Amino acid sequence: MGTEDKRNFIIFGVLSVLIFLGWSHFFPAPTPTQAPVQKTAEVQLAPSEASRPVTLVSRADALQTSARIPIDAPFIKGSIPLTGDRIDDVVLTQYRLSPSKDSPFVTLLSPEQTAHATYAQMGWVASSKSVRVPDQKTQWQTTATKLTPEAPITLTWDNGQGLEFERTIAVDKDYLISVTQKVTNNTNAPVHVAPYGQISRQDTPKTDDLFILHEGPVGYMNSSLIEYKYDKLKDKKIVTENTTGGWMGITDKYWLTALIPDQKHTLKAHYRYLELGGRPSYQTDYMEDLGVLESGKSLTTTAHLFAGAKVLSLLDSYEDKLGVPHFDKAVDFGWFYLITKPTFYFLTFAYDYLGNFGVAILFLTLLLKLAFLPIANKQYRSMARMKDLQPKVKKLQERYADDKMRLNQEMMELYKREKVNPVSGCLPMLVQIPVFFALYKVIYISIEMRQAPFFGWIHDLSIPDPTTVFNLFGLIPWTPPTFLMLGAWPLIMGLTMWAQQKLNPAPTDPAQAKVFLIMPIMFTYICASFPAGLVIYWTWSNLLTIAQQAFIMSRATKLPHANKA
Numbered sequence: 001m002g003t004e005d006k007r008n009f010i011i012f013g014v015l016s017v018l019i020f021l022g023w024s025h026f027f028p029a030p031t032p033t034q035a036p037v038q039k040t041a042e043v044q045l046a047p048s049e050a051s052r053p054v055t056l057v058s059r060a061d062a063l064q065t066s067a068r069i070p071i072d073a074p075f076i077k078g079s080i081p082l083t084g085d086r087i088d089d090v091v092l093t094q095y096r097l098s099p100s101k102d103s104p105f106v107t108l109l110s111p112e113q114t115a116h117a118t119y120a121q122m123g124w125v126a127s128s129k130s131v132r133v134p135d136q137k138t139q140w141q142t143t144a145t146k147l148t149p150e151a152p153i154t155l156t157w158d159n160g161q162g163l164e165f166e167r168t169i170a171v172d173k174d175y176l177i178s179v180t181q182k183v184t185n186n187t188n189a190p191v192h193v194a195p196y197g198q199i200s201r202q203d204t205p206k207t208d209d210l211f212i213l214h215e216g217p218v219g220y221m222n223s224s225l226i227e228y229k230y231d232k233l234k235d236k237k238i239v240t241e242n243t244t245g246g247w248m249g250i251t252d253k254y255w256l257t258a259l260i261p262d263q264k265h266t267l268k269a270h271y272r273y274l275e276l277g278g279r280p281s282y283q284t285d286y287m288e289d290l291g292v293l294e295s296g297k298s299l300t301t302t303a304h305l306f307a308g309a310k311v312l313s314l315l316d317s318y319e320d321k322l323g324v325p326h327f328d329k330a331v332d333f334g335w336f337y338l339i340t341k342p343t344f345y346f347l348t349f350a351y352d353y354l355g356n357f358g359v360a361i362l363f364l365t366l367l368l369k370l371a372f373l374p375i376a377n378k379q380y381r382s383m384a385r386m387k388d389l390q391p392k393v394k395k396l397q398e399r400y401a402d403d404k405m406r407l408n409q410e411m412m413e414l415y416k417r418e419k420v421n422p423v424s425g426c427l428p429m430l431v432q433i434p435v436f437f438a439l440y441k442v443i444y445i446s447i448e449m450r451q452a453p454f455f456g457w458i459h460d461l462s463i464p465d466p467t468t469v470f471n472l473f474g475l476i477p478w479t480p481p482t483f484l485m486l487g488a489w490p491l492i493m494g495l496t497m498w499a500q501q502k503l504n505p506a507p508t509d510p511a512q513a514k515v516f517l518i519m520p521i522m523f524t525y526i527c528a529s530f531p532a533g534l535v536i537y538w539t540w541s542n543l544l545t546i547a548q549q550a551f552i553m554s555r556a557t558k559l560p561h562a563n564k565a
Helices: 005-024 047-053 228-237 312-322 334-354 359-370 373-387 390-399 406-417 428-446 469-474 488-503 510-527 532-557
Strands: 070-072 076-082 090-096 105-109 118-126 154-159 163-171 174-187 190-200 216-219 223-228 238-242 247-251 255-260 266-276 281-289 291-293 299-311
Touching: 070 359, 076 216, 090 299, 105 118, 105 255, 105 299, 118 174, 118 216, 118 255, 118 299, 190 247, 190 255, 190 299, 190 373, 216 228, 216 238, 216 266, 216 281, 228 238, 228 281, 238 488, 247 281, 255 281, 291 299, 299 312, 312 334, 312 428, 334 359, 359 532, 390 406, 428 532, 469 488, 488 510, 488 532, 510 532
Parallel strands: none
Antiparallel strands: 070 076, 076 090, 090 105, 118 190, 154 163, 163 174, 174 299, 190 281, 190 291, 216 223, 216 247, 238 266, 247 255, 255 299, 266 281
């Protein structure tokens, strides 16, 4: 590999790292244009009711403040309060906070009185404040004793003014809660009412704050994905969308709470930041158009609440079942969506047969190497020829040391005469960069990768290698600070990168040689913070490359041209 090739390789490598670490800074994700707020729709959807100071209590105490109907479904447990109009108690029984069997289950929804409360509301608004509609003080009546997939519950309430309200709540075997609301007008005059839904989150949660992952308010409306970071929404205060159908919610890395209104109805949706009871609060809500409910008539509407893990196959199934657009985009596949999603599906397919996501990653890497084999072989043959040409290149550098322009011209003539492409070595890496990004995304954001073990000390492929050389991989009873966490797999990766460099022609420029000497060290430290699954992929890819490159270049040196220097 000649001077120009080395220079191009260094520039390409540095730019790749800069792009990888700073993409979101230079190319922020587009945000929807804020539509004008129409005052006619601002029939406040109960956030103002929560502006009173709230005394925080434990979750267990908060759940005792109202009689409740238990939720007993295969994947979720919780309860529905008989006072108020909220769904505020959902626990995911398939996921724990840590791999330990004694670790608590993940809590997704909690009452307002708790720290980091998250809850959903569905109900009605009326055009006249004199018309009583269900609120936080409403006492619902029911004969049900438990909510299960086989047994929905029905709640009723009479407002004492001639309006009867009914809520039928159903839960499926996964994470979908359906709420069918009915209001009957027994008065002698028409009333104007509209259904609404909202999700509220109290306090600003701790997030990973990485450009490859969105956490915060999210949705899909008007054929556009909508994402707001918590700090961005705090700056905007309120964003309004007028749409037909769609979905909206709040997402975490692995969990989603989302509202799915009737997809045929027009509605006004909001993303809001509020100060409620002295606490920062984030809310996404919608309200359908006000309708006229004539005397003696009933109005019925059904909406859905997704409260669970972002399992891609499940999101896809709800997209088909409910006709909700791009529900799968709750999983942040990002700019390489067309590569990332197929990569994810391949890994889960391979996992079904191999039984280990780490092994599935190794298998995918092998297939990628086979797919790029013709390009890589051409690259390595070219590198072997470049190595043969090093003596001639060095002579040109000595002859035209004071004339850089002439040196470049002579070198280009040499490459042309010897039929060698000095930049061919960058092509395989360029082709594989989207795959690298896609795999990084899949490993980091997919719930299926969460707490997925490999072998040995890797118990979770989605987090960095937990070992570090600075306490001799656990032999010394000391936990180093984060910046000293340099695990075994990153070190192995760095060694493979160094070994791979040794197979390449040595740079003739001393400055370039120093840069190449530093690169394995630099990438070792960078990779120390990457998910272990990605480092394993990179290490295995390097080992396959070393074997392939050594084989091709050893054969190339035996060809007749190899002895012509």
